[in-house]
Amino acid sequence: MIKKILIANRGEIAARVIRTCKKLNIRTVAVFSEADQKAPFVALADESYLLGPPRVNESYLKADKIIQIAKEANADAIHPGYGFLSENAVFAEKCQEAGLTFIGPRGAIMKKMGSKIEARKTMQAAGVPVVPGTDGAVESADEALAIAKEIGYPIMLKASAGGGGIGMQVVESDAELTKAFASNSKRAETFFGDGAMFMEKKLENARHIEVQLLADEYGNAVHLFERECSIQRRNQKVVEEAPSPFISEMTRMKMGETAVTAAKAIGYTNAGTIEFLVDEEENFYFLEMNTRIQVEHAITEEITGLDIVEEQINIANGEALTIDQASLNINGHAIEVRIYAEDPVSFFPSPGHITTMEAPAGENVRNELAVTANYDVTPYYDPMIGKLIVTGATRAEAIEVLKSALGNYKIDGIKTNIPMLETVIDHEAFKAGNTTTAFVQKHYLPMVKTN
CATH class of the missing domain: 3.30.470.20 (ATP-grasp fold, B domain)
Structure with a gap:
């Protein structure tokens, strides 16, 4: 039975999870960056621990440190909220290996669905219709240009990992696509550790x-x-x-x-x-x-x-x-x-x-x-x-x-x-x-x- 939850997130979702935990008489542990020391969610939690400097790769993406804090705080489970490590299959698996309940799906399922490319394939196999597009990663801007000729503009260029619109862009010409491919791939690599890109036909008035x-x-x-x-x-x-x-x-x-x-x-x-x-x-x-x-x-x-x-x-x-x-x-x-x-x-x-x-x-x-x-x-x-x-x-x-x-x-x-x-x-x-x-x-x- 879960009695203490570490919330591996910040801001309003951390406060939101804490509210339900209080209703269920479950103790809460907050983790925060130096930039968030005075954030409301930190004060709402029963306990709080500093993760590191403000940048996400030095704080909210430090999976091993978050798990270490959870163990030291005697937490039973980790709630990942949304964003950050919430769809990171390796993090989910590490939580389980450390004896912590990950409040979400199993890591194997996250691997399938966390990659938008693999998710497309999985949904197609399950009989769910998908938007016309590439079934695998597009390796280069030159390959993207060749595919664009087949699909036709406008096209949605998308990062396979992550969400929140990061690494995603509508492109309507070869020039836009060439420029967007490199910048979006780099941004996805920075935020999610995965710069893989794919493409879909943009549906008009969708x-x-x-x-x-x-x-x-x-x-x-x-x-x-x-x-x-x-x-x-x-x-x-x-x-x-x-x-x-x-x-x-x-x-x-x-x-x-x-x-x-x-x-x-x-x-x-x-x-x-x-x-x-x-x-x-x-x-x-x-x-x-x-x-x-x-x-x-x-x-x-x-x-x-x-x-x-x-x-x-x-x-x-x-x-x-x-x-x-x-x-x-x-x-x-x-x-x-x-x-x-x-x-x-x-x-x-x-x-x-x-x-x-x-x-x-x-x-x-x-x-x-x-x-x-x-x-x-x-x-x-x-x-x-x-x-x-x-x-x-x-x-x-x-x-x-x-x-x-x-x-x-x-x-x-x-x-x-x-x-x-x-x-x-x-x-x-x-x-x-x-x-x-x-x-x-x-x-x-x-x-x-x-x-």
């Missing part, structure tokens, strides 16, 4: 829709419906909602069943997400599988009433799922926006000192925060400083709650993307549910660049 899964060690698996994650900048999500305003009930059922079938086919356990691209005719194609908790898990919690972190811990404890598909229902509508410390037009990060921080409150408002007033946002990590989640009986009601909440959000001292979020949710296309992955380029950027 939607990014994902299905949340839970699976236990006894062959039971359920889906928790879908999330619409199409509004993105730099290939990273900024607005997510559940359920999707686009797909029909028939497609919803089919996507959920496909995701569950795929999870069972690979022997998946714990929480995971299968991401799809959906075209204008509601045909869906496998995009990737995230073998961890997602940033946007909160909106699924709001429409199902489940605590996904608690479910993760229960599964890691060897418990069987206490829910089945028939018992799950969608209740209302939830929307999440990511609050970034960045310029709302250029999207460049905006580190600095937060002088004022007042998050909105209310019955249908939930905040997941990584910062407080008098806190320094550093340039070392992803600029997301919080998430705002709202709910309503209907989508229209949730949008109104969100509009009010964003209007009451006050952050001074740094730039944030709140003006962008307000513009997006007030746009007629968003209100109508016309939220494709081209939304920011098609609707938002033309508005702000002419003002």
Whole structure:
């Protein structure tokens, strides 16, 4: 039985895991870099330990040191959160070898699904449709150019490892591809230790829709419906909602069943997400599988009433799922926006000192925060400083709650993307549910660049 968990992460997800642990009377251990000594999550944990200097390769990616701290603190388990080591199969295996429970799937499964190239092959074998593209790694820019002639532009150039839009870029010409191949491969190598690249045809007017899964060690698996994650900048999500305003009930059922079938086919356990691209005719194609908790898990919690972190811990404890598909229902509508410390037009990060921080409150408002007033946002990590989640009986009601909440959000001292979020949710296309992955380029950027 898990009695103490080390959270191998930082920011709002570390605080989020600690909250559920407190509810379950599980003690927590935080690890932090020198840049995060005054971060809220450090104070929330029962114990905290310094990892090292600010840079991730000297702190949050130090797998052996994290395991050493867990052993010294007498932790039973490690929760990896998202990002960093959360999808690192070697880290998961090292945890098990050290006698620590890794709160996530087995390392062998992570190896299959952590590589987007291997994941494509695995999903194809399981009968899941995939976007047309390369089935293996592209070794050079010259090879990429030859493949581009066959597939045709526009193309999505992608890093096989990692996530968060890192190493990913839309390219529309040979010149762009030549330049992007080297830079994205190098960036992926820096962040994930793997510079392998592959290519997919970019679907026009597509939607990014994902299905949340839970699976236990006894062959039971359920889906928790879908999330619409199409509004993105730099290939990273900024607005997510559940359920999707686009797909029909028939497609919803089919996507959920496909995701569950795929999870069972690979022997998946714990929480995971299968991401799809959906075209204008509601045909869906496998995009990737995230073998961890997602940033946007909160909106699924709001429409199902489940605590996904608690479910993760229960599964890691060897418990069987206490829910089945028939018992799950969608209740209302939830929307999440990511609050970034960045310029709302250029999207460049905006580190600095937060002088004022007042998050909105209310019955249908939930905040997941990584910062407080008098806190320094550093340039070392992803600029997301919080998430705002709202709910309503209907989508229209949730949008109104969100509009009010964003209007009451006050952050001074740094730039944030709140003006962008307000513009997006007030746009007629968003209100109508016309939220494709081209939304920011098609609707938002033309508005702000002419003002």
